[in-house]
Structure formats: C-alpha cells, structure tokens
Amino acid sequence: MAVIYKKLGEIADISSGGTPKRTNPAYWKNGNIPWVKISDIKGKYLEKTEEFITEEGLNNSSAKLFKKGTLLYTIFATIGECAILNIDASTNQAIAGINVKSEKVLNEYLYYFLKSIKNTVVNTGRGVAQNNINLSILKNIDVPLPEIEVQNRIINLLNKSNELVKKCKAQIEALDQLTQSVFLEMFGDPYKNPKNWPVGTIKDITLKTQYGTSKKASENKGKYPILRMGNITYNGFLDFNDMKYIDLDDSEAEKYLVHKGDLLFNRTNSKELVGKTAVYREELPMAYAGYLVKLVPNEKANSEFISGFLNSKYGKTLLYSMAKNIVGMANINAEELKRIKIYIPPRDLQDKFASIISNILERRELLNKGLKLLEENYNSLMQRAFKGELFTEEKVSNL
DNA sequence: CGCAGTACTAGATTAAACCA
DNA sequence: TGGTTTAATCTAGTACTGCG
Numbered sequence: 001m002a003v004i005y006k007k008l009g010e011i012a013d014i015s016s017g018g019t020p021k022r023t024n025p026a027y028w029k030n031g032n033i034p035w036v037k038i039s040d041i042k043g044k045y046l047e048k049t050e051e052f053i054t055e056e057g058l059n060n061s062s063a064k065l066f067k068k069g070t071l072l073y074t075i076f077a078t079i080g081e082c083a084i085l086n087i088d089a090s091t092n093q094a095i096a097g098i099n100v101k102s103e104k105v106l107n108e109y110l111y112y113f114l115k116s117i118k119n120t121v122v123n124t125g126r127g128v129a130q131n132n133i134n135l136s137i138l139k140n141i142d143v144p145l146p147e148i149e150v151q152n153r154i155i156n157l158l159n160k161s162n163e164l165v166k167k168c169k170a171q172i173e174a175l176d177q178l179t180q181s182v183f184l185e186m187f188g189d190p191y192k193n194p195k196n197w198p199v200g201t202i203k204d205i206t207l208k209t210q211y212g213t214s215k216k217a218s219e220n221k222g223k224y225p226i227l228r229m230g231n232i233t234y235n236g237f238l239d240f241n242d243m244k245y246i247d248l249d250d251s252e253a254e255k256y257l258v259h260k261g262d263l264l265f266n267r268t269n270s271k272e273l274v275g276k277t278a279v280y281r282e283e284l285p286m287a288y289a290g291y292l293v294k295l296v297p298n299e300k301a302n303s304e305f306i307s308g309f310l311n312s313k314y315g316k317t318l319l320y321s322m323a324k325n326i327v328g329m330a331n332i333n334a335e336e337l338k339r340i341k342i343y344i345p346p347r348d349l350q351d352k353f354a355s356i357i358s359n360i361l362e363r364r365e366l367l368n369k370g371l372k373l374l375e376e377n378y379n380s381l382m383q384r385a386f387k388g389e390l391f392t393e394e395k396v397s398n399l
Numbered sequence: 400c401g402c403a404g405t406a407c408t409a410g411a412t413t414a415a416a417c418c419a
Numbered sequence: 420t421g422g423t424t425t426a427a428t429c430t431a432g433t434a435c436t437g438c439g
Contacts, residue, residue, distance in 0.1 A: 016403080019432060037431070076405090078430070093403090094431070134404055211420060216416080229414065268422075270412060290420090291415080324422090333421055401439095408433070416425070 003146050003388045009139025011102040012110070016075060016135060017064045017091035020057035027057025033065065034089035038078050041095075044111065044162075046072060046083040053090060063090045064097065071098040071111055075133050080118040084111055096138060105143070109151040112158050113143060116382040144386055154385045161378040168371045175364050176235060179357060183308040186353050187345050190314040197345045203338035205301035211267075211334065212288035213256040217244035224248060226287040227258065229266045232276040236311035238264075246287050257285040263295040263303040264288060265310075265337055271330040275319030277310040279303045281361075293334050300347060304354035309342055 008014070020027035031052035040049045058065060066072070067088055074081040076094035084107060091097060100107055114121075121133065121141070146154075188194040217226045222245030231239050248256055258264060258280045266276040268291040280286075288294060297303050309315050318340065323330035384390050 039430080076431090092432075136403095214416080269414085273413080289415080331422060335421090403438090404436090406433105406435080408431105410429105410431080412427100412429080414425100414427070417423085419421095419423105 003144045005142045006102075006145055007139060008098070008141040008143050009136075011100060011105050011143065011145070012071075013099040013101055014096055014135055014138055015064060016093050016096040017066075019092045020053055020063055027054055028052075030054065031057060033058055034087055035063075036072065036085075036089045036091045036095060038074050038076075038081065038094055041072060041074065041081045041083045044084060045086045046089070047086050049089060058090055063092070065090050066097040066099070069099075069107060071100070071107060071114070072096070073098055073114060073138065075135070075138070079133055080114075080122045082111060082114045082118075084108070096135060098138070104145060104148065106148065106151045106155065108155045108159075110143065112155065112382060113386055114141075116386050117141070144388065146388070146391070150391045153391050157390070158378070158382060158385065161374070161381050165371065165374045165378055168367060168374055172364060172367050172371065175360055175367065179308070179360055180312060182356055182360075183312060183353065186349065187305075187308075187343065190309060190312060190343065193343045195343075195345070197343035199341060200344050201338060202295075202306065202340045202342055205297055205306065205342070205344060206338055207296045207298040209296075209334040209338065210255055210294045212290045212292045212294065213246065213248070213252065214290040215246055215248075217246045217289065219244060222246040224257065224285070224287040226289055227264065227292060228289045229269055229273075229276070229291055232264060232266050232278045232292070234273065234276055236276070236278050236307055238278050238280065238282075248287055256287050258288050258294050259285050261297075261303055263297065263306055265293040265295055265332075265334075267291055267293050267333055267337070268331050271320065271323045274323040274330045274332050275310065275316075277307050277315075279307045293337065295334075295337070300344060302347065302350040302354045304357050305345070305350040306342070308353065308357070 028051075031054040033053050033055065034049040035051040035053045036046065036049050037051070040046060053063060057063065065088060066085055068085055070085045072083050072085055072091065073096045074094060075096050078094075085097075098110070100110060121137070145151075187197070193199065213226075217228070224246055225240075225243040226246045227238070228244065230242065233239055260280060260283055262280045264278050264280055266274060268274065269276070295303070295306070297306060310319065319332065322332050322336060322340075324332070381390070
C-alpha cells in the first residue's frame with residue numbers, strides 16, 4: 001500500500017513572528033511572556049527562554065503567541081532547527097510556528113520527519129549575508145502520512161535510538177568528570193594542598209617554553225599540520241578536525257614542532273578561553289601557531305599532571321582571574337604562566353596519574369566510536385522510517 | 400494598508416595578523 | 420616574545436519593499 005503524502009501547509013497552520021521594538025522598554029521590561037530566540041532551541045522540547053516580552057509588546061508588534069505543543073522551526077540564519085514548545089511562548093521572525101490541525105498527524109512524528117529532511121531544507125536557503133527560507137517553502141514540503149499506529153511506531157523507535165545516543169554521550173561526559181575526580185583524589189584540592197606536597201611554581205617543573213610559529217598557514221599545502229587555538233577544546237582535549245598546513249625548514253622544526261608529552265597553552269583569546277591547555281598525545285609531531293605556547297616539562301613533572309592541574313576547576317578559575325582583558329582580547333604570556341603557583345607531588349605519583357588518564361582515554365576512544373555508530377544508526381533509521389522502509393501498513397497489522 | 404519576505408545593520412565572539 | 424589590532428564568522432535584530 002502506498003503511503004499518502006500531504007503538503008505541510010495542508011495539515012498545519014504555519015506562521016512566523018516578529019520582534020517588538022527593542023527601544024521601547026514597555027515592550028520588554030518586566031514582561032512575562034516567554035520570548036523564544038534561535039539560541040533557545042536546544043533539544044527536542046523547549047521548556048524555557050532567556051527573555052520575556054510584555055502583553056503590550058505582543059499586541060503592538062507582529063510577535064505571535066504560540067501555544068504549548070506548537071512545533072518551532074528556524075527559517076533564518078540557522079535553518080532547520082526544530083523543537084516542540086512545552087510552554088506558551090512568542091517568537092521572532094527567525095522562527096516559524098507550525099500548528100498541526102489534522103488529527104491524522106502526530107506532533108512528535110512531524111518533529112522527527114522535519115529533522116530527517118533538515119539537509120534538504122537547508123539547501124533551499126537563499127540570502128546574501130545570511131540564508132533564509134520563506135514560509136511557502138515550508139508549506140510546500142511533502143509529508144508522508146502513514147496510519148497513526150505506524151507514526152507511533154516510528155516515534156517509539158526514534159525515541160529509543162535517540163535515548164541511546166544521549167546515554168552514550170552521558171557516559172563520555174562521566175569519564176571526563178572522572179579525570180577530574182581522579183586528579184583530586186590523588187593530589188588533593190590544589191588550593192588547600194591537604195597532602196602537603198612541596199609547593200613551587202610552574203617554572204620549577206618546566207624545561208622550556210616556546211611560542212609557536214607566526215608563519216601564515218595554508219589550507220592544504222605544507223609538510224606539517226599546524227595546531228591553532230580552535231584545535232584546543234575548553235575541556236583540555238585536542239580536536240584535529242579543521243587543520244591547516246605549513247612548511248618548516250630544519251632549523252625551525254626543533255622550535256615549532258610539538259612532540260608527544262608536550263603541553264600546549266593558548267595564550268591569547270577571549271577572557272573565558274585564555275589558558276585552554278591540552279597535552280599533545282600523538283606520535284607524529286605537528287606545528288603550532290604563535291598564539292599557542294609549548295611547554296616542555298622537566299624531570300620533576302609529567303605534562304598530564306600539569307594539564308590536570310590547569311584544567312581543574314581551581315585552575316580554570318585561576319586562569320580566568322589572571323587573564324588581562326584589553327579591548328575584548330585577553331592574554332596570559334609565558335612568563336605569567338610560569339609564575340603560577342603549583343604543588344609538586346613526586347614524579348612517580350604523577351606518572352601513575354598519567355597512566356590512569358591514558359586508560360580513561362582509551363575507554364573514551366571506544367565510547368566515541370560507539371557514539372559515532374549510534375548516531376549513524378539514528379540517522380539511518382530516521383531516513384528509512386520516512387521512506388516507509390521500516391514499517392508498512394501490512395507489517396503492522398500482522399504484529 | 401497590513402504583512403510576509405528579505406536585504407541590511409549590528410553585536411558578540413573567535414581567529415588570525417601585525418608590529419614594536 | 421608579547422600584546423594589540425584587525426579580520427572573519429556567526430547569529431540576532433531592524434527596517435524597507437512590494438504584493439495581495
């Protein structure tokens with residue numbers, strides 16, 4: 001039996017909102033009507049917003065009030081994000097509200113369907129500086145409409161698959177937390193130093209520091225991949241997606257290559273991100289850019305320990321307070337980095353910590369691979385479900 | 400004349416280049 | 420090396436324009 005298709009415009013009312021004048025405080029001050037912006041759309045359900053507008057603002061602008069249960073769909077700048085309203089709220093013109101009016105369509109079903117065609121919709125976007133799609137594109141989308149029972153099956157299946165993805169992410173998150181708690185357990189609170197380790201500065205455990213190369217990197221040409229600030233994550237990992245390349249002659253290679261066991265430190269960035277620190281754990285050396293500092297520890301320290309220290313809550317707070325914030329950019333130079341006070345536990349204990357970390361990282365790697373599979377599975381289920389490959393009317397009636 | 404559509408403006412943030 | 424300036428990018432918000 002062929003699945004019936006209907007236009008989204010036939011099964012739902014679709015309209016977008018508009019922003020009340022920001023210059024009129026009467027529209028915004030002390031408002032109690034939730035105001036949804038694109039950045040509020042994060043998960044499947046939208047529970048709360050950052051801003052609110054007033055009754056007056058709602059009535060004197062093209063802002064519209066959408067009821068709980070409305071599907072929100074972003075149509076401007078960031079296209080194709082989608083969520084189900086779990087509260088009554090108003091939106092701006094970047095977000096369309098889709099109100100299902102046919103009882104033959106389940107809200108969640110439509111939600112998953114819209115997610116499954118995101119790429120197609122995004123590609124229809126037009127615009128000079130920013131892309132946008134208009135409401136008629138939305139209204140023209142063909143929606144496959146199987147029986148409610150089939151819709152329910154699809155919803156359940158995708159919910160389950162999505163749940164697995166979420167759980168896996170939570171496990172990875174937990175492992176990252178574990179790194180922190182292992183550090184605290186082994187060495188104690190860095191501020192109180194309950195185990196009375198000798199105290200010194202980072203300088204005492206540093207063999208040398210070196211700024212990276214100021215050569216311009218190229219998109220694809222060059223002997224070495226080059227690490228830039230974006231490659232260090234806030235959590236202290238290296239992200240090798242989005243690499244550029246560079247050539248170094250032999251005399252520069254020594255200075256501007258980072259080797260396994262070295263520490264990388266981001267000296268310039270916005271105040272929050274200054275001091276991002278990660279251990280370089282790869283076998284093959286890479287180049288690194290001038291706004292990163294390479295720190296090679298001496299015999300007293302293992303870079304995993306220093307990284308654990310700087311990535312601890314204490315370390316993050318300290319770095320934040322140290323960053324000199326001038327015209328939006330903040331700095332911590334190599335000298336300041338080396339002046340940071342740090343407790344110095346025995347080297348063998350630090351090495352033990354490093355080997356635990358390496359175990360955790362292995363497990364993390366496995367989980368990441370698993371996560372990738374789960375996500376692929378989720379996406380492929382989504383695609384197949386709406387092509388009618390998973391459930392047909394006959395199959396359901398036989399079950 | 401109201402409203403949808405979209406070009407334009409602007410702010411926040413991040414990344415990279417520059418210069419003493 | 421170190422710090423400041425500039426560029427790029429991403430996203431939110433405003434305000435015309437033209438159509439029904």
